[in-house]
Amino acid sequence: MTASVGVPDTSPSSAPPDRRRWWVAALLVAATTVNYIDRQAISVAAPVVIREFGLSALDYAWIPFSFLLAYAVMQIVAGGIVDVIGPRRGLSLSVIWWSVASAAHAFATGLGSLIVFRFLLGVGEAGNFPAAIKAISRWFPPAERSLAVGWLNVGPGLGAMLAPPLIAALIVLWGWRGAFLATGALGLAWWALWRWTYPPEPPPPPSALVPSDRPAVPWRALLTRVDVWGLMLARFVSDGAFYFVTFWLPQYLATERGFGIAQIGMFAWMPFLAADLGAVAGGWLGARWMARGMSLHRSRMLIMWLGAFLVLGILPAGTVASPYTALAWFSVAMFGIQVKAAGLFTAPADMCPNRYAATLWGLTGAAGSLGGMAFQPLVGWLIDRVSYAPVFGIVAAMHLVSCAIVAAMVPRIGPIEDALDARKRSYDQSESPS
Numbered sequence: 497m498t499a500s501v502g503v504p505d506t507s508p509s510s511a512p513p514d515r516r517r518w519w520v521a522a523l524l525v526a527a528t529t530v531n532y533i534d535r536q537a538i539s540v541a542a543p544v545v546i547r548e549f550g551l552s553a554l555d556y557a558w559i560p561f562s563f564l565l566a567y568a569v570m571q572i573v574a575g576g577i578v579d580v581i582g583p584r585r586g587l588s589l590s591v592i593w594w595s596v597a598s599a600a601h602a603f604a605t606g607l608g609s610l611i612v613f614r615f616l617l618g619v620g621e622a623g624n625f626p627a628a629i630k631a632i633s634r635w636f637p638p639a640e641r642s643l644a645v646g647w648l649n650v651g652p653g654l655g656a657m658l659a660p661p662l663i664a665a666l667i668v669l670w671g672w673r674g675a676f677l678a679t680g681a682l683g684l685a686w687w688a689l690w691r692w693t694y695p696p697e698p699p700p701p702p703s704a705l706v707p708s709d710r711p712a713v714p715w716r717a718l719l720t721r722v723d724v725w726g727l728m729l730a731r732f733v734s735d736g737a738f739y740f741v742t743f744w745l746p747q748y749l750a751t752e753r754g755f756g757i758a759q760i761g762m763f764a765w766m767p768f769l770a771a772d773l774g775a776v777a778g779g780w781l782g783a784r785w786m787a788r789g790m791s792l793h794r795s796r797m798l799i800m801w802l803g804a805f806l807v808l809g810i811l812p813a814g815t816v817a818s819p820y821t822a823l824a825w826f827s828v829a830m831f832g833i834q835v836k837a838a839g840l841f842t843a844p845a846d847m848c849p850n851r852y853a854a855t856l857w858g859l860t861g862a863a864g865s866l867g868g869m870a871f872q873p874l875v876g877w878l879i880d881r882v883s884y885a886p887v888f889g890i891v892a893a894m895h896l897v898s899c900a901i902v903a904a905m906v907p908r909i910g911p912i913e914d915a916l917d918a919r920k921r922s923y924d925q926s927e928s929p930s
């Protein structure tokens with residue numbers, strides 16, 4: 497990024513890091529944890545809900561489908577909003593919306609209302625990651641961003657890990673409707689903490705090209721770049737793997753392994769603990785390799801390939817006799833998914849660290865959600881008509897294909913904001929009246 501003439505460069509890459517950044521990171525991890533507790537509540541409750549409303553596997557598939565449809569569309573919108581209003585207000589709006597939508601599930605009367613409430617949940621939850629990535633790009637220098645994103649990616653695993661025992665216990669105590677009311681209240685409690693403890697942000701870096709830190713959203717400029725499409729396609733073909741485990745693992749354990757709600761609560765958290773360990777390990781490796789002199793691009797790519805090969809652990813999960821051995825293989829795969837995410841999910845902050853990070857994240861996240869959404873009916877159809885076996889095979893291949901796409905279409909992970917500014921200026925000049 498080009499600094500203004502005569503003005504010291506205070507960008508995150510040169511200014512001393514603010515010590516408060518780790519408190520911000522902790523708040524973001526907590527928000528993402530709550531996000532995934534709310535998101536996974538339906539999958540933990542699925543055996544009870546499916547039985548109460550008489551749903552098939554394909555019927556159930558439309559519930560996560562509706563969530564991911566809203567999540568995909570709104571990530572694009574949310575990214576632009578966050579780039580304008582900032583992460584503090586953007587995340588506040590997101591959490592309030594999704595908490596109310598989560599509580600509304602308690603009033604569902606059948607498949608149709610569950611689809612509507614799940615859609616509304618997706619609208620709200622879509623703002624979480626764009627706001628978090630924007631905050632990380634503002635608070636953390638480049639060498640620490642993969643570590644910060646690695647810690648951020650603890651949130652999905654931690655939330656998904658806490659959801660089975662928490663939601664199962666709430667179902668036993670208050671029924672599945674009471675469980676959704678409780679998760680909605682949890683999100684509002686987090687919002688109160690965020691509202692009162694988020695510190696003042698460090699000043700944005702000066703720029704000769706864009707004097708404001710609230711630029712017009714450069715969607716057209718982003719979508720002309722092959723590397724941006726590479727990140728989007730990589731997310732499109734791979735995000736469905738994590739969503740499969742998130743939305744279907746409790747149902748798989750119930751129907752294929754004979755687990756009841758109590759057993760699901762006791763054991764379904766294990767793969768998500770492994771996911772947390774993978775997120776931290778991937779982030780730590782990226783920071784460690786860069787500290788030893790490895791380039792940003794090479795460190796990110798090595799993390800991605802390492803994680804992608806570990807995802808192959810999903811293959812034996814469906815064939816081993818012991819359900820506990822199956823859970824161990826699920827854990828290997830989830831560890832790999834989050835190792836890879838520490839590289840791929842950091843790319844928007846690496847490429848647009850100062851102004852467009854949330855917008856780029858929104859585009860890539862939307863592509864990932866669309867891919868996950870399209871996968872849901874296929875999963876339901878395969879389970880009803882064939883078995884879980886072909887689903888496991890597809891999941892195993894997803895991340896290897898994703899890495900191949902990044903290798904082919906993203907020759908360099910690094911800042912692109914100057915190029916975006918130049919392209920945006922050319923659009924502005926071509927559209928201005930002569």
